[in-house]
Amino acid sequence: MKPAVKRIIFFAALIVFWELGSRFELWHETILPSPVSVYDSLVAGFADLTLVYDLIASFRRLLIGLVAAVIIGTGIGILLARSKTADETLGTLVLALQSVPSIVWLPLAMMWFGLGEGSIIFVVILGGTFVMILNVRTGIKNVDPLFIKAARTMGSNGLDLFIKVIIPASVPYFVTGARLAWAFAWRALMAGELLSSGPGLGYTLRYASDFGNMSLVIGVMIIIGVVGAIVDLMIFQRIEKNVLKRWGLET
Amino acid sequence: MFIEAKKINKVYFDKNDKPNTVLKDIDLSIQKGEFVSILGPSGCGKSTLLSMIAGLVSSTSGVIIVDGKKVVKPGKDRGMVFQQAALFPWMNVTENVMFPLRKEMSKKDGLERAHHFLKMVQLSNYPSHYPHELSGGMQQRVSIARSLAMDPAVLLMDEPFGALDEQTRSRLHGQLEEIWIDTKKTIVFVTHSISESIKLSDRIIVMGTRPGTILTDITVDIPRPREQHRQEIAALEEQIMALLKTEIDKVIDEEQAYEAGS
Numbered sequence: 447m448k449p450a451v452k453r454i455i456f457f458a459a460l461i462v463f464w465e466l467g468s469r470f471e472l473w474h475e476t477i478l479p480s481p482v483s484v485y486d487s488l489v490a491g492f493a494d495l496t497l498v499y500d501l502i503a504s505f506r507r508l509l510i511g512l513v514a515a516v517i518i519g520t521g522i523g524i525l526l527a528r529s530k531t532a533d534e535t536l537g538t539l540v541l542a543l544q545s546v547p548s549i550v551w552l553p554l555a556m557m558w559f560g561l562g563e564g565s566i567i568f569v570v571i572l573g574g575t576f577v578m579i580l581n582v583r584t585g586i587k588n589v590d591p592l593f594i595k596a597a598r599t600m601g602s603n604g605l606d607l608f609i610k611v612i613i614p615a616s617v618p619y620f621v622t623g624a625r626l627a628w629a630f631a632w633r634a635l636m637a638g639e640l641l642s643s644g645p646g647l648g649y650t651l652r653y654a655s656d657f658g659n660m661s662l663v664i665g666v667m668i669i670i671g672v673v674g675a676i677v678d679l680m681i682f683q684r685i686e687k688n689v690l691k692r693w694g695l696e697t
Numbered sequence: 698m699f700i701e702a703k704k705i706n707k708v709y710f711d712k713n714d715k716p717n718t719v720l721k722d723i724d725l726s727i728q729k730g731e732f733v734s735i736l737g738p739s740g741c742g743k744s745t746l747l748s749m750i751a752g753l754v755s756s757t758s759g760v761i762i763v764d765g766k767k768v769v770k771p772g773k774d775r776g777m778v779f780q781q782a783a784l785f786p787w788m789n790v791t792e793n794v795m796f797p798l799r800k801e802m803s804k805k806d807g808l809e810r811a812h813h814f815l816k817m818v819q820l821s822n823y824p825s826h827y828p829h830e831l832s833g834g835m836q837q838r839v840s841i842a843r844s845l846a847m848d849p850a851v852l853l854m855d856e857p858f859g860a861l862d863e864q865t866r867s868r869l870h871g872q873l874e875e876i877w878i879d880t881k882k883t884i885v886f887v888t889h890s891i892s893e894s895i896k897l898s899d900r901i902i903v904m905g906t907r908p909g910t911i912l913t914d915i916t917v918d919i920p921r922p923r924e925q926h927r928q929e930i931a932a933l934e935e936q937i938m939a940l941l942k943t944e945i946d947k948v949i950d951e952e953q954a955y956e957a958g959s
Contacts, residue, residue: 596783599751600797600847601773610796614787693786694829 479661488665496650497669503645504635507563511570512631516624518571519578523623526579527586537583544576548630549637556642566638566646573634574627581626585619586612621689625682632674698726698762699883700750700851705759707745707909718908719745723759725902725911732877732884734894735902736937738945742909743887747853750885751777764850773797776844777853780860782836784828790815790839791824797847814842817876834865838872845880854886858893870896874921891937895930896923903937905944907951912940 461481467473468480475483491497522540526533548569555565589612597603597611639648647666654662705723708716719742727733735743748754750761752771761768763775771777784793794811795804802810815821818838828836837857844852858866874897877884888894894901898917905912915937919929 592779592781592783593785595753596777596779597796598753598771599773599775599777599853600843601771601800602796603771611785614785617787692827692829 476658476660479664483661484664484668487659487661488668491650491662491665496645497647497666499645500647500650500666501669501673504639504647507567507570507639507646508631508635511567511635512574512628514567514571515574515578515627515631519575519623519627520582520620522575523579523582524586526583533583540576540579543572544580547637548573548634549641552638552641561643566635566642569638570631570635574631577630578623578627581619581623582616585616585623588619589615618686618689618693618695621682621686625678625686628677628682629674632670632677636670699729699731699764700727700885701725701762702746702750703760703762705746705749705761706757707742707749707754708757720756721908721910723909723911727883727885727900729883730881731900732886732898733900733902734886734888734898735904736888736891736894736941737904737909738906738941739889740909741904741906741944743889743904744855746904746909747777747855747885747887750851751775751853753777773847774850775853776847776849776851777855778837778840778844778857780856782828782833782840784836784839784843786828789825789827790820790831793828793839794843794846796843810846811842814846815839817845817879818842818872832865834861834869837861837869841873841876845876845882849882851883851885854884856888857886859888859890866893873897891934891941892930895919895933895937901937903940905947907947912944 464478465481468475468478468482488497522536526537526540551572552565552569555568559565559568593611593615594607597607602610635646636648636651639646640652641648643649644653647670651663651666654660654666702723702725705720705725706718707720708718711717723746725746735746737743745754749756750763750768752768752775766774768775784790785796788796791808791811794814795807798807798810812821812824815824818841820835820838820842823831823835828839831839841857858869861869870893873884876882886894886898895917901915901917903912903915904910915933917933919926919933923930
């Protein structure tokens with residue numbers, strides 16, 4: 447059986463079980479709304495364009511934050527890979543900060559940037575930057591020494607060697623870093639939006655919760671999950687697979 | 698002399714700061730256009746010596762002169778082919794061959810030149826393939842074309858066919874011999890295979906191990922193509938084998954003594 451067919455059967459069974467459970471009142475509608483009411487609230491949300499504006503707002507923040515995270519992460523990653531002193535000092539700080547969930551920065555960010563866009567984007571950037579730094583650093587440090595030797599015998603050295611050989615050789619790590627940065631940034635964004643003002647998917651989720659609209663809460667959760675899965679599968683995994691194949695790391 | 702190594706010594710210090718002599722008093726001279734093999738058991742420092750001619754490794758003492766210039770760093774006058782093809786996976790075949798040319802000529806000239814050398818290694822039908830789409834033997838041929846394309850005075854080869862299967866290796870021996878006759882390059886070829894060195898080279902430098910020294914310098918005067926002179930090849934093979942046997946025994950004895958001591 448094809449994986450796609452297996453997947454469809456699995457999800458259909460899950461929804462049927464969920465709907466039947468609601469029909470036979472195995473659980474109460476206020477605790478876990480049925481798929482039909484979740485569907486209705488999603489349709490209503492898209493019809494009055496709230497969810498559309500939410501998606502646009504969330505994606506805008508994510509895009510700004512992710513681009514900044516990738517750029518900053520690449521810069522600092524290169525610095526850590528090239529300078530032993532930076533690695534021994536700043537590198538340790540990066541390792542320590544990486545284990546701090548970025549959302550705990552939100553109170554500080556609100557002091558610095560106010561309640562609006564600025565602090566959410568700040569949290570998103572922090573979410574993606576550290577994992578990007580560590581991957582770029584590892585990628586550059588792990589370049590096959592044979593590539594460097596070969597390039598040197600062909601008259602390449604210094605900046606030319608770095609730009610033409612070392613950077614392209616570490617692209618697989620760069621892509622993995624960007625993929626992880628996206629995953630972390632997406633989580634950070636949702637957490638940040640839950641705690642600040644709208645519009646945004648996270649904000650609508652909290653708003654629905656405040657008004658006891660559990661079917662919309664689940665609806666937004668589904669959107670978050672589906673968007674996450676689609677971006678990961680359709681964009682990042684596809685790029686990663688192509689790169690790994692081209693770079694001869696996967697057959 | 699075209700390539701000259703004078704009193705080369707190389708000493709490494711291991712983690713206990715104990716000196717470990719890899720190469721001891723190596724004197725070597727190679728003439729322009731010669732095909733010279735450096736043959737020896739593993740650990741004799743033959744690859745280190747080749748890397749020194751390439752300028753990738755520095756010696757503890759002694760000098761190496763190539764074409765009248767002292768070797769201090771790698772340069773395009775010395776092309777190197779490694780055991781692994783070391784092609785850049787993000788570039789296709791043509792781009793790989795053009796890598797050493799990109800600064801010194803226009804793109805059009807570079808393309809023409811890449812095509813010429815790919816034709817020489819019989820790979821002109823694969824200009825846009827990526828390295829992962831080629832077999833090991835094909836990759837190694839691209840690597841040879843890439844080195845030749847920068848028109849080096851010397852081609853340094855570090856066990857270039859060591860990772861290939863027997864049939865492929867044998868075919869590439871023939872191709873390399875033809876290329877050498879066509880281009881009249883000086884080739885320094887490192888190998889641990891006695892038959893390979895006899896098949897290809899004008900001279901065989903036999904090295905011993907611990908420390909790495911030159912045991913003997915054999916001139917191979919078997920006429921080419923050499924496949925037709927099996928008897929001479931066999932005789933020479935036996936002679937070198939006897940020479941290397943004491944060296945290989947030395948390695949095994951030392952390893953056993955090490956194991957007994959530990």
